[in-house]
Amino acid sequence: MSRFLFPRWSNLLLPTIILAAATIPVYAIFFVAYGFSPKTLEVGYQPDQPVPYSHALHAGELGIDCRYCHTSVEKAAAASVPATQTCMNCHTQIRPESPKLAKIKESYATGLPVEWSRVHKLPDFAYFDHSAHVNRGVGCVSCHGRIDKMEVVYQKSPLSMGWCLECHRNPEPNLRPTSQITNLAWDPAVELSKQEREALKTKFSIHPSQDCSTCHR
């Protein structure tokens, strides 16, 4: 009876298979956890905008308050993108002939809105309310970063569920007095002591919920 003998090199297969069986699942978990995470996929998202509008100029150099344009941020779930009319409050007077304003003026004339590209987008199944955060000590900068230094706005934070929960589990480091809400340069870690931040938590009676139904309604 001719017995089949495996070639000598096949001895290497067993350790290889065992090694693969041990490492592939670990790699797969790592790959999904980090590779598919919004931290990897979405942070830094910076779409081209139809109008070369500079937050660095308007909010930074000129010091216009965020709320001048994003009017509903303290009252509603959405911060709202300003209407063309808001631009024209100033731009009827200031540099009205600039070619960069062509699209704004066209929109102003026709009444059709400028089609801005949305940068920060939460999925429809996640409920988020700007007013609930802004009125209770979470400043713009905590989520959006230094918008006042961005020529073209990009996504600073991952906006993932884990990222939301990080703050809901430990909100103190992100609290500031409401007077400094839109002050992007103001850093609570520098300006406030630990006791003061904890006092803010009590003052705003912040008990961030972590139930599923808080955000998935």
Next chain:
Amino acid sequence: MTTLSHDSNVGRITDNTVDRPGERAPLVLNMNTFGEVTATVCRVNEAGKAPFAWYVAFAAALGLLSVLGACITYLIFTGVGVWGLNNPVMWAYDITNFVFWVGIGHAGTLISAILFLFRQKWRTGINRFAEAMTIFAVICAGTFPGIHVGRVWFAYWLFPIPNQMEMWPQFRSPLLWDVFAVSTYFTVSLLFWYTGMVPDLATLRDRAKGKVQQLAYGMFALGWRGSNRHWHRYERAYLLLAALSTPLVLSVHSVVSFDFATSQLPGWHTTIFPPYFVAGAIFSGFAMVVTLAVPAREMFGLKDLITLRHLDNMNKVILVTGCMVGYAYSMEFFIAWYSGAMYEKFAFINRAFGQYWWAYWIMVSCNVITPQLFWFKKIRTSIPIMFVLSLFVNVGMWFERFVIIVTSLANDFLPSSWDKFTPTWVDIGTMVGAFGLFFTLFLLFCRFLPMIAMAEVKAVMPQADPHGAGAGKHGHH
């Protein structure tokens, strides 16, 4: 080895269910050499064609498997609404099937691990396919939690895997313990089964004529040469795995019972659940082993290896565990009365006389009354009767899980929330289809893998006795 010689005292015994004082009944009949055992077992795998009955059974099993596939596909594309679940009855056929199949799996581990540690040598004839049955039953069981979550593509949330949502399963929930218990059970059972099979796979490899068989069996035989060192390590590994799986026999179904027992629902909230579930699991598992062994030994000509004594012993286990289950049923009623809790009392009266009274009485007649017939040796050793009784036990144990789950949920504390569960065709198709999955795997196993642990069976033959031919006639020790 002088013991290899023919032993006339063992030679032609056909009834080994008789116990003679001072003698051990033989566990292998009509075989005088190790070679005969090998030939009998390997014939099943080496034959060019399987028995005709195998093809019929396999076609039927594949048919049912496709029913399962169709039902699951329909479920995934449509949603769990295709099942008959409603608001109070949020678990029904899905979890009934899950618990049923996990329970079936328990016989394999009990036979392979606990009977091994207790040196019950009759286990060698049945352990291989009982373990295979365990593995296939756990595969069937694992299907149900996977599909009952609704959004099947999120079924991996059952496991605590790091994720960007920083979301973890509830570690205080028995549903998560269940995930660990069942997956550990599956892994250990698979390892145990495979480890025990390595020497037999090597036998098949060495006997194989075709290139494909040589390569396939050769790969899985892991280079086994049967050297002393190999046997030494094999025995060690086998003993360790037996010790490792012994607690699993008790723990897995205890954890499954926690799914119910840790809740507040009357009818579920019971401290007797863990031992009661374990006894029920072994009860149903052994019934399934008998259900499979009876036709398998017939179909593949293994009657001399899976003897009447083996079946007799298994029927005794069914009798014992059946009594335990009956005791648990009555104790539940006693506690319901003794506790003085009105919801508890209602839950049990409702169970026996409420809207699902028929399910309860099917359960009692199949699980409590039927096994009592096994007190009679005539019945324990009658092939047709034990086959029918084992089917009754299988049915009864399915109904036990249905009764526990559905009657408790359908009529809970608030009469305003009561409802009735009626299965849809998808419920029934999925339940029946799971048997297709089970039997497809089992029939493939019968055809391509050694159904009987040849190496172990040889060790319990008198010819293996190292104390010489004289000691041989006492059979196994």
